[in-house]
Amino acid sequence: MxxxxxxxxxxxxxxxxxAKAVDRGDESFEHDMKIATFGNPGALIFKQKKETSMSAWVCASCGFVELYADEPWRINT
Ligand SMILES: [Zn+2]
Incomplete structure (x- = not known):
């Protein structure tokens, strides 16, 4: 799309x-929806979290939504 x-x-x-994918966290603060990977998911503290924001492509007719990572190379482990 x-x-x-x-x-x-x-x-x-x-x-x-x-379009920006907006997420609502605690206390109703809006922030860009993010997607993340973890280089070391089993670690207690240093999980090597990598994340990027996402953008959406929306069909004006049927409403179908496609999401894209803004910086996919950031989460490529
Ligand atoms: Zn459509």
Whole structure:
């Protein structure tokens, strides 16, 4: 969807690009939704957390959402 500009579900070309995936944490603070990997998940403290924010592509017709990591190389372990 990001590259084609077309919805893979309904074929509509009206795609809303680069919308921010917003998450609500404790106390209702909004922040960009993130995706993370851990280089050392079994560690107690130093888990080597790597994360990136995400952006969404949304079909204006059927509402299908595709998520993309903004900086995928960051979480590539
Ligand atoms: Zn669609």
């Amino acid at each position: 990001k590259k084609t500009g077309k919805c893979p579900k309904c074929g509509c070309a009206d795609v809303i690009a680069d």
